[in-house]
Amino acid sequence: MRLNGAPPPGPPFAPGGGTFGSTPAEKAAAANTIETELEPNTKKATEHADEATNTAVKGFEGWDTAAGVKKVADTWDQQVKxxxxxxxxxKGALRGASGLFMRNDIGLGDQFRPIGSQSKLNGL
Known part of the structure; x- marks a missing residue:
């Protein structure tokens, strides 16, 4: 086996080309997209599908098809839920991630602070 080159620097298989996740602003934007677009549009699509399904169930009343459509609708409703x-x-995880990272950084900094204050190198 022969290597024709070296792998790129940085951790292997790092997502985003070696960058760490996303910025707090990007996380907030993604959470806002979930809240203002995905959730309301999913709810709207579900309500439309429920109306059409209820009409179909009524149209097939007395037939086995009505029971089958109703069962599919119940499964759909559970999946939407x-x-x-x-x-x-x-959405909650995206909004909480930035705070979590910041609290983690502050906590680690607090753990190192006593080490620096007790160093014999202080005052040199």
Whole structure:
């Protein structure tokens, strides 16, 4: 086996070309997109589908097809509920991530502060 070059510098398989995640502003923008576009549009699409499905169930009343369409609609509703929960969870995680990183950085800084204050190199 022969190597024709060296791998690029930095950690292997780092997402985003070696950058760390995204900025707090990007996280906030993504959370806002979930809140202002994805959640309301998903709800609107669900309501439209529910109306059409209810009409179909009424149209097939007395047939086995009505029961089948109703079962599919119930499954759909459960999947939408799961999706809406996931969107809300992701929105909350995006909004909380920046604060979490900042608190983590402050906490680590606080752990190192006593070491620096006790150093014999202080005052040299």
């Amino acid at each position: 799961t999706l809406m929960g996931r969107l809300a969870s992701e």
